[in-house]
Amino acid sequence: MAGAPTEVHQRIDTEVARMSAALIDLSRDLHAHPELAMQETRAVQRLLTFLADDFEVTQPYGGLNTAFRADAGDATPVIAFLAEYDALPGIGHGCGHNLIAAGAVGAATALRRAAPEIPGTVACIGTPGEEGAGGKVLLLEAGAFADIDAALMFHPSDRTWPIRHATxxxxxxxxxxxxxxxxxxxxxxxxxxxxxxxxxxxxxxxxxxxxxxxxxxxxxxxxxxxxxxxxxxxxxxxxxxxxxxxxxxxxxxxxxxxxxxxxxxxxxxxxxxxxGLVYRERKNNHTIADRVAHHLRRQGVTVDQPVLRGGTGSSDIGNVSLALPAIHPYIQVMDAGTPTHSRAMAEAVIQPRAHTAMTQMATALACAGADLLADPDLFAQVRDEFATRGPDLAAG
Ligand SMILES: [Zn+2]
Ligand SMILES: [Zn+2]
Missing domain, CATH: 3.30.70.360 (Alpha-Beta Plaits)
Incomplete structure (x- = not known):
């Protein structure tokens, strides 16, 4: 497996660099027009406009009006990049979902464009209503992840952690x-x-x-x-x-x-x-998370040592992660200690620092996706880990 960048990783780097201005525009646009959980109609239209050239689009998806799915390819395995795009009441994008959404469509598009010859399907799934409405729980129950072999997404944060526990x-x-x-x-x-x-x-x-x-x-x-x-x-x-x-x-x-x-x-x-809907604990797939960490380091990003201790939040990716191999790494977009769900975070997530981090993470996710599709042994390792490893639980 790749230590130094291989040709496909370099092509992904180039594709993300080529589309980075468009991704930043998209992130800024979503940030300027915050929409609450399950009302994200404008965001969905913007994201689908971005994806329409390279993907076959289904919208609505899984019974949710503001969910979507975009597919390129008709072979297996199927890997999906998940986008969240809902905002918070009162403080807009104080959770930085503008970065998650733009990063996800960027990762999916870069992977498909850079590696059309790799077999398998690249999907981007729009998962609305993470902030309380449980979009992924409802999509999971509707069978919207039934054919997905691995789900990759990230969250902006004040640290860069490949894995993290969640309650x-x-x-x-x-x-x-x-x-x-x-x-x-x-x-x-x-x-x-x-x-x-x-x-x-x-x-x-x-x-x-x-x-x-x-x-x-x-x-x-x-x-x-x-x-x-x-x-x-x-x-x-x-x-x-x-x-x-x-x-x-x-x-x-x-x-x-x-x-x-x-x-x-x-x-x-x-x-x-x-x-409300139960958000479940998180089972990180360490094999995929390690690939993402590798591709972040390759770009010069400092990756922090995961700390499975102390307080943490909850997310509907937990439910997905217990059903299929999934990752939810964090990338630092603001000073350590900056609170999430805050005006300070809403301000931080449209700064150049945050957009640099977003493109680095989009690159890392796309490269990890390329590794999964190109290397059946790696995918076997992912499945084996999923079958044998439990959730990551915090020490008391
Ligand atoms: Zn949040
Ligand atoms: Zn969030």
Whole structure:
């Protein structure tokens, strides 16, 4: 396998360099027009315009209006580059999905153009609604990844990590219903939904000592009532529960839900709970991730040593990664310590530094894709690892 760049890797380098101005334009354009989860119609049109020359396009895809699939080739294996393009409420592209999207279409296009002679199919799948709506979970359930042999994507970050752990998570919306009354005139007639939501947060705090260190329970009171002199008859909490594995999450979610019911019982109110889609823990394919790290280093990128410890987020790539070989490496686009989901990140992800990192990662993903398609032994190793290795879990 390649140590120094081979001819195909050099051709990929050249293709990405040739299209880098167009990729940066695309990234800037997506950034300037942020669209929330499952509403990314403009982004999809822009990405498909980019892909239309080289790929056969299917859109909508997998039952989702803002999902798409682009294919070049009709042989196996099929490798897919995944694009995310949803933004965050209030802060736009504070998670840098403009870079993910432009990098994914860049990787797919560069690989197909640079190596048309390599057998196999190159696909680019547009996966909407990563921020809470679980686009990849829904696509997976719809069979949209059924013929995919490996899925490659990346995320911008404050570090460059080929692999990273991610927790399983679920979002809960909890609503308490009580009885309104004048808070001074007739409080005895009221049943406070505010008292219930306060009890809930206090009860969850009482759980904290008795859960694994890798678990997280966090949320907000999104509606705490309307007036100080009225006993609130309605309150709502938005809450996320996370744990190292889906099995631990299932257990912890039941304990949190029991607290919500206890809070209702204690206050004479009722509670209704709506759960979102479960994002599962991540199983990185180290064989593919090692190829990406190699191709990053080849371009002079410093690759940090993975640290499978400490806090982390969750993503719907976890579900995909448990179903087929997948990677989700990170590339540094901003100073270490810059928070994600922040205005600082939204600002960082359109700077020249971020766009340089994006093109380096697009090159590395495309080169890793070329390695997979050109080397059946490598692909066998990928499949063997997938069959035998578990998810990457954080040490406590
Ligand atoms: Zn995010
Ligand atoms: Zn993100």
């Amino acid at each position: 399983a998570s679920v979002h809960l919306t909890l609503e308490w219903h009580g009885v309104a009354a004048h808070a001074a005139g007739s409080p005895q007639d009221g049943r406070s939904a505010l008292a219930a939501v306060i009890q809930f947060f206090t009860g969850v705090d009482a759980l904290r000592q008795f859960v694994p260190e890798t678990s997280r329970m966090h949320g907000i009171i999104a509606d705490g009532g309307q007036a100080a002199n009225v006993i609130p008859d309605y309150t709502r909490a938005e809450f996320t529960v996370r744990a190292a594995t889906t099995a631990e999450l299932d257990d912890l979610r039941e304990r949190v839900i029991a607290v919500a019911h206890a809070a209702a019982a204690a206050t004479g109110t009722t509670v209704s709970i709506t759960a």
